Amino acid sequence: MEINNSGKGLKRELTTSKLSMIAMGMAIGTGLFLGSGLAIGTAGPGVLLSYTIGAFIVLLLMGCLAEMTVAHPTSGSFGTIADRYLHPMAGFLVRYSYWIAQVLAIGVEISAIAVYMKYWFPGVPGVIWIILFTAVLIYVNATSVNAFAAFEYWFSMIKVSAIVGFILLGAYILFGTSGHEHVGANNLVDHGGFLPFGFKGMWIAVFISLFSFLGTELVAVTAGEAKDPDVAVPKALKATVFRLSAFYVLTLAIMLMIVPWQSAGIEESPFVKVMEILNIPGASGVMNFIVLTAALSSMNGQLYASSRTMFSLSGEKFAPALFGKLNKKGVPTAALTVSTMGIIVAAVVNALLPGSSYAFMMGISMFGSLFTWLIIFVSHLYFRRKWEKTGGRKLPVRMIGFPYLTIVGGLLLLSLMVTAWFTDFKIMLQFGIPWLLLLSIAYVIMKKMQSKRDCIEKQTEGEIIS
Template structure:
């Protein structure tokens, strides 16, 4: 087996529980706490179907990813696999697209953090909080992977605990809550319709649901630093998909049973509405703290992922060599520094578009992740055939229904990407298509430069031998 592991400087210290919590920590963020209202407003009560379809797509994706990651546990993850099994240009484009997506996502989260802190400190400029939390998380990411994982574990634990508490409180309202709450199954059919916007609304909401699942694929990035990846990675992927699917579907169902779908997300988070029904003192402050934690957790994971991806690009000689150097603690420090660019991009966008900077940053950051998901399905089609043809070892996890389920996942995802052109998410393709064109040109220039350099070196060697 060729494990493509050129990352000998990284420490293998991550355990199954840490991998699972890191993936959940990145996925459970503003997509659930804030995006749920948008999803409900797009599909109505039928959003439950949307999240179900989204969970199926993610389940297919994780099946493909688990098999390939166990075969090649490397921080280059899907970029390294795309390079090996499709072509070098595919690896180049996937790596840089996913790296840019995470860099921009760091900017998205840190912009949101400034807004959340304004709730408690309205007189403190947002830039102060942007810099403060940026410094804290850069420090966490620059110490060692164990410290990073510990922080992320507890960040995620707070969010998961909050969701479990929310589900329990929601169940209490449904069973024995105040009569004025008007909670019940009749809220599923307010205005007489379970699907007020038809199948189109449900289909568009599938795309919104996928935003809530983004981040689960980061287990593949962390595999390069996982203890016993053959065991840890499959377990972490299965646990993540099961828990996220259960949390999201249960949470959305409880919201729809308690809060009329027409009001969800119009003026505030559906989570806050449910807590207001319970008349819990300081409910909005509690929710603000949870959302702040969600943003910090997502930012932490995204900074980690973008750092490891840039480190991998350097080892592949597709980025400056200095970005591949690691500290004595096993941290690629220079890759970490350049991956903080999203923070400055967010600050610049906020200065130009103060009222819509968060939505703008979110729109352009989504393309890289969704495109990477699509390429994971494509890579798996190439991977399985070549792995079996070359007599690769028997893997402890294998995607079932190959190639049909792999193709199904890819077709569903591609259809959703095309759909965005006819929705308010059109911005994603308006950014993504030029970005891909730019990367193709950049790869062509990089390849030409490296081929010429290789040719000159080879010619010089021949002359030296001839003279000798």
């Protein structure tokens, strides 16, 4: 079964290990290092259940996505698949929504970077760091896909190594020493119990936890530049989900046993707080550097994802042809440039709402990603049936429990999106619903204009022939 290859011209240079580290780099960012403080403050120790449920949803999502991506390894990914198996309008909506999500997520990361840099330079305006780090990452992305992958690989290694080190250090403090008071498993049940805010707080924190997993779907976008998608994509997706789940649950459990949950917040990383409480010389500064690299790594991946999505839209004639042009090194530089607009938004929001810019940007950036995830679940329901009905090849990976687990994943995700309306993240739907309406109107207008152009071209050809 053929599908339009909206990634034509891109170079297939990404290996399985690079894909895995890119996905890890995207997901291990402010969602864990800074956003976890927000989740802990919402659910208390019950956040462990929140992240477990969030990981389960993502596991189902990756199962669906792996199967479809192996069948259609293009840079358009889930947008191209929605176009083919649902409706061209669905493909249009999901790609533009994912693009704006990544563009705004860049703003989330850059807002976090401004927070981290205050640790060392409290008197320097955040806009200075925004400009400096933006310039560096645009240069990395504009060089080549290999330069991007190398940067992401090593920055991801720093983050993974730091998390492993944090887990080992925490385990040693908890089980190998006895010199620290008020440290231990009792912190999980003291101060209001395991669920101090009840089921409601735990459920809302599931929604927040999903932000920590955003970015795992980037593997599907990179499939258009993967060397061997049949092998690389499913391996990378599976490894990413299981590693992330283990990292998140273990790190949060250790953190909560060392630091009482009431101490968590978003004015600084909970990881840094742990180091400060333990009085390890220089450790808090090192950890702040690590969470800084985490934010830079995620921002780097988001620049990649947004530029490739815009490139795909151009290939489908849903965006100006300029954004579909590649430089000599195979990079869509125009698409990359327009995808940096989220940084401008972040700079403005950071200036207007210095105390709440992170939570605000996080809320509005989540809609596009969660809408994309919902469409992935829906697309998979139609994909599997049509793939088998039309005699598609036997795929090396298949989502288990079809269609039941696909439906469960979609319903859980939809219910969490509805939950947002009754929380401080209401901004997500207040932004997202008008956004979808605006896109729908734009799609109808574009199709009408395209039909008129096609009619004029046919008339012109007919006149020439006659």
